[in-house]
Structure formats: structure tokens, C-alpha cells
Amino acid sequence: MIKVVKFGGSSLASAEQFKKVGDIIRKDETRRYVIPSAPGKRTPKDTKVTDMLYHCYGQAILANDDDDCEEYQRSFEDLIEKIKERYQEIIEGLSLELSLDEDFKVIKENFSKKIGRDYAASRGEYLNGKIMAAYLGIEFIDAAEIIFFDEEGNFDDKKTDEAVAKRLENLERAVIPGFYGSGPDGKIRTFSRGGSDITGSIVAKAVHADMYENWTDVSGFLIADPRIIPNPKAIDVITYRELRELSYMGATVLHEDAIFPVRKEGIPINIRNTNSPEDKGTLIVEDTCRKPRFIITGIAGKKDFASITVEKAMMNGQIGFCKKVLEVFEDNGISIEHMPSGIDTMTIFVHQDEFEEKEQKVIAGIHRAVEPDFLELESDLALIAVVGRGMRATRGTSGRLFSALAHANVNVKMIDQGSSELNIIIGVRNHDFQPAIKAIYDIFVNTMI
Incomplete structure (x- = not known):
């Protein structure tokens, strides 16, 4: 059995969360391919690393365009250091012998060269992937080597499917960062925000996975918005068609584009909670003969x-x-x-x-x-x-x-x-x-x- 597991930003926001993820993966040997997001918020007032990277890149552009403006240069360098501190805190919390100094040196140089917002945003997943691979002791694969976009910036599913299948054919376990890939010119391209869900779905399709587990901070889909209904019941099983209808009307736990690759292969998706791994979550399937708990889903x-x-x-x-x-x-x-x-x-x-x-x-x-x-x-x-x-x-x-x-x-x-x-x-x-x-x-x- 093969499971592809994707972990969202809240699941990887700190060393403590990383340890929970490590326990989840090690508990089930069929969880073979891991798709990490960038670190999310540790507290409600915290900032996501992706947002920090966007801001940092913006300051790099301002510093580059105005050579006399030391303020922008200081801001750029301060932000780089703060991002580096976020990752170093995770590395030390996991007691890893891992240095990202060389990676940050390259990132700093590329930001100064105005390499692009997609590159800037993708570094959150890239760096978290390297930490995850070191923590689990398995191989790291840069998504830019196997996830491809065409010249117009559209996802190239055929080329990607072949590349992922070939790369993972004889590889028992691997970490592939989510959210990004590369274009024909080699430049980094990204999916829309939340695109790590899509990467997980792409990998699941390519390796013919039996299950795609998407781990986040909620125990699956809820029947209604908890901001309107206090403690709404969870949905045990939902079909892709039902999910599409609800997502269209604003129910968001999973990036809607993540549905299509696995749906073509009949691969179920399981939405799980990193903080409550014992919960079964919501199972998303092509169809089912299971009777729903209620008339409505x-x-x-x-x-x-x-x-x-x-x-x-x-x-x-x-x-x-x-x-x-x-x-x-x-x-x-x-x-x-x-x-x-x-x-x-x-x-x-x-x-x-x-x-x-x-x-x-x-x-x-x-x-x-x-x-x-x-x-x-x-x-x-x-x-x-x-x-x-x-x-x-x-x-x-x-x-x-x-x-x-x-x-x-x-x-x-x-x-x-x-x-x-x-x-x-x-x-x-x-x-x-x-x-x-x-x-x-x-x-x-x-x-x-």
C-alpha cells in the first residue's frame, strides 16, 4: 500500500509541530511520500513564512531600484535574518545537524537579482522540505526537477506525470516540497496559494497511491461554517461532486484544483488533523454506497x-x-x-x-x-x-x-x-x-x- 501525505503550514509551524508530523509518518510505514508546506502561524498574531518572503522580496526590489536608500537594504537584510531564525528555531528544536547557511546565501543573491516573486514564495516550502527530509532521514527531491509548467505558466500534467513516476519508481520514500515547479526556461513557477495540496495530488496520481492523506489543523470537513453554527458535526464521507458544490460556494479546507488529478485515478483523499491524529477525518471518494449520517452532506x-x-x-x-x-x-x-x-x-x-x-x-x-x-x-x-x-x-x-x-x-x-x-x-x-x-x-x- 502506498500513501502520499501532505502537511499544511499550521502542521509545520514549529519544532513541536514537526515532532507530531514525524510521529504520524513513522506510525504507518505506508506513508511513503511526504509533501510539506511552508511554516504557518505559530500563534494567531504570528506571520506565515510565505508572507514574510513576499515582504522580504519586495524590500529587495526597492533596495535594488534605489541604490542610495539604505533603509530598504537594512529592511531586506533584517527580514532575511528573521526568516532564517524561524527555520533555525525548528532545526534546533529537532536537534538536527543541518545548516541552511548556503541556501540563504543563494536566496539572498537571487532576491537581489530580482529573480521573481514565484521564486521568493517557493523558498518556504523548499527549506521546510530540506528540514523534513533531514528529520525523517529520507531523500529530498526539489519539486523544480519533477513538477513542470508550460511557457504560458499552465501546469504541464503529462510531462510532470512522467517525470514524477520515473523519479520515484525505485525510491521507497521521499520528501517533495509543495506549491512550486519550474517552467521550460528553468525558472520557478508556483501554483496559487494553497497549492501544496495540488502537489500532493499530482504525486499521488503519478505513483498510483492507494490514499492521499491531507493533514491540516481541522478534523475534516464540517457540515456548516463553525463561525455560524457552534460545533457543527463533521462529514464522515463526501463524494467529489458534493465537495465541488460546497467548495464552489466557499467551503475551503482543500484547494479545489487538488481534486482533479486523484479523481481521474479513483484515489480517495483523507482530510486529517495533525493535532488529533486519532480522528478519522473526512474521506473524499468518487462515489460510495455508504448511507450519509444525515439527509444533507x-x-x-x-x-x-x-x-x-x-x-x-x-x-x-x-x-x-x-x-x-x-x-x-x-x-x-x-x-x-x-x-x-x-x-x-x-x-x-x-x-x-x-x-x-x-x-x-x-x-x-x-x-x-x-x-x-x-x-x-x-x-x-x-x-x-x-x-x-x-x-x-x-x-x-x-x-x-x-x-x-x-x-x-x-x-x-x-x-x-x-x-x-x-x-x-x-x-x-x-x-x-x-x-x-x-x-x-x-x-x-x-x-x-
């Missing part, structure tokens, strides 16, 4: 949307009507979040901050494109997704949902259910966002306990 949502309702008699009989309306939004560079429709109406939900500056152009464009009978704008709206594979086999789900919202005095502005019966999208006013989520959680979870 999760609730997630976002606020601050605007809606544009376009009404025209016999709209459904006009070929290309919707296309013409959507082209107006495309021409103005506005992304569409949701689009419920009726026989003679269609409503487009967009992010309010994107839409406000261009609203009059959009209105004029729609009038020119389709000559609507009526057009109405609404603002300060929220969208809530109620997701669950259990809804398909349960009659009366929508009725219970509406009843709960009515009882909580929440006015529903829109409701839309996908043909897969996997999710129901509800539109409410911003001020009804939290009351709606509490009412939904209460009817589908609390009443079922």
Missing part, C-alpha cells in the same frame, strides 16, 4: 451578490435569447455565478462588487441585445447551497427546507435545484444569510440526532 454560501432579472414574453421561443444576454456580461468582463430561469424570465446572479461599476453599460447592452419587456436589479443578496447525495432518496426535502426558512422568518428570493438532485441553491437577503443557515442546519441535522 453540507451547507455553504456566499454573500454580496446582485441579480439582474430579464423578462420578455415568449422568450422561450426566441432562439439565442439567453446567449445574447450572456454575451453582454462577457463583453463587460463580468463572470456569472448562477442563472435560474423561467418561461418568460431569466435571472443572472453576479458578484456585486464586479457589477456595480458597469451596471449601466450592462443594462444598456441588454436593452440593445434583446429589447426586454421588463428589467429589474436587486442587490445585497446571498446564495446558499444545500448539498447531499441523501436528498435524492428522501421525499419532501424541499418542503422541509421551505418550512424551516418560513419558521425562521427568512424570505426566499430564489430557489433552484439541479437535475442531479444533489444540491439546492437558495437566494436570500444578506441579513438573512446566517438565520437561513441556522434554520437549515437545525431542521436537517439537529432534529435528526
Whole structure:
């Protein structure tokens, strides 16, 4: 059995956390390939090393562009020393005979040469990977040697898959830092923030892993946001489709791009808690015959949307009507979040901050494109997704949902259910966002306990 294990920044923020990680890896010999993130926050007021590196690189550029400015040079050198101290503290706490002096010398030189923000950001994972490899006594592989991007900066999955598989073919164990790779010119390229999740998924696919464990500071996914629902129940098993729906609506524990490589191979992902390794966490799978604990799997949502309702008699009989309306939004560079429709109406939900500056152009464009009978704008709206594979086999789900919202005095502005019966999208006013989520959680979870 092969497991790929990725550890987030909070799991590797200090020597104490490193020791927890070491215990987890040594406890299970099938945990063979380790993907570390850069050190995260040790305390709520602490700074992540990646943010320190970004700031340090910014000071290096200012110092380089202004030769007379000693202040920027001092700031740059002070920040380098502070970053070095963070790593030295971990090394000493682990009683390792390891020196990163030469690495920091190279980093300092490259920062001064303005080598790039991607390079700067990647050094957090790179250095943590070297410490992790020394601590575990296994081989370190620079991700730049096996993770590749094309000339446009897009991930090159074919080249990477072949390189990772070949490099690890005869290697029992290894540490591969997350978040970055290299382009055709050899320069460092990075994924978006949180991209260490993607690296772990890529490695899991390439080695045909049996499991991809993603260790963080929470025991898996929760049914609802703990900032709204006190101590919400955890999700035991969730399908990729359910996860995609919840992630789209703002539920974030795993980088959403980390799903696709392992999904293609049918490799399950296990979200685990470094600080509570005995917890089973959440298992993410392609599909399952396991019955969910509750009718719904999760609730997630976002606020601050605007809606544009376009009404025209016999709209459904006009070929290309919707296309013409959507082209107006495309021409103005506005992304569409949701689009419920009726026989003679269609409503487009967009992010309010994107839409406000261009609203009059959009209105004029729609009038020119389709000559609507009526057009109405609404603002300060929220969208809530109620997701669950259990809804398909349960009659009366929508009725219970509406009843709960009515009882909580929440006015529903829109409701839309996908043909897969996997999710129901509800539109409410911003001020009804939290009351709606509490009412939904209460009817589908609390009443079922």
C-alpha cells in the first residue's frame, strides 16, 4: 500500500509541530511520500513564512531600484535574518545537524537579482522540505526537477506525470516540497496559494497511491461554517461532486484544483488533523454506497451578490435569447455565478462588487441585445447551497427546507435545484444569510440526532 501525505503550514509551524508530523509518518510505514508546506502561524498574531518572503522580496526590489536608500537594504537584510531564525528555531528544536547557511546565501543573491516573486514564495516550502527530509532521514527531491509548467505558466500534467513516476519508481520514500515547479526556461513557477495540496495530488496520481492523506489543523470537513453554527458535526464521507458544490460556494479546507488529478485515478483523499491524529477525518471518494449520517452532506454560501432579472414574453421561443444576454456580461468582463430561469424570465446572479461599476453599460447592452419587456436589479443578496447525495432518496426535502426558512422568518428570493438532485441553491437577503443557515442546519441535522 502506498500513501502520499501532505502537511499544511499550521502542521509545520514549529519544532513541536514537526515532532507530531514525524510521529504520524513513522506510525504507518505506508506513508511513503511526504509533501510539506511552508511554516504557518505559530500563534494567531504570528506571520506565515510565505508572507514574510513576499515582504522580504519586495524590500529587495526597492533596495535594488534605489541604490542610495539604505533603509530598504537594512529592511531586506533584517527580514532575511528573521526568516532564517524561524527555520533555525525548528532545526534546533529537532536537534538536527543541518545548516541552511548556503541556501540563504543563494536566496539572498537571487532576491537581489530580482529573480521573481514565484521564486521568493517557493523558498518556504523548499527549506521546510530540506528540514523534513533531514528529520525523517529520507531523500529530498526539489519539486523544480519533477513538477513542470508550460511557457504560458499552465501546469504541464503529462510531462510532470512522467517525470514524477520515473523519479520515484525505485525510491521507497521521499520528501517533495509543495506549491512550486519550474517552467521550460528553468525558472520557478508556483501554483496559487494553497497549492501544496495540488502537489500532493499530482504525486499521488503519478505513483498510483492507494490514499492521499491531507493533514491540516481541522478534523475534516464540517457540515456548516463553525463561525455560524457552534460545533457543527463533521462529514464522515463526501463524494467529489458534493465537495465541488460546497467548495464552489466557499467551503475551503482543500484547494479545489487538488481534486482533479486523484479523481481521474479513483484515489480517495483523507482530510486529517495533525493535532488529533486519532480522528478519522473526512474521506473524499468518487462515489460510495455508504448511507450519509444525515439527509444533507453540507451547507455553504456566499454573500454580496446582485441579480439582474430579464423578462420578455415568449422568450422561450426566441432562439439565442439567453446567449445574447450572456454575451453582454462577457463583453463587460463580468463572470456569472448562477442563472435560474423561467418561461418568460431569466435571472443572472453576479458578484456585486464586479457589477456595480458597469451596471449601466450592462443594462444598456441588454436593452440593445434583446429589447426586454421588463428589467429589474436587486442587490445585497446571498446564495446558499444545500448539498447531499441523501436528498435524492428522501421525499419532501424541499418542503422541509421551505418550512424551516418560513419558521425562521427568512424570505426566499430564489430557489433552484439541479437535475442531479444533489444540491439546492437558495437566494436570500444578506441579513438573512446566517438565520437561513441556522434554520437549515437545525431542521436537517439537529432534529435528526
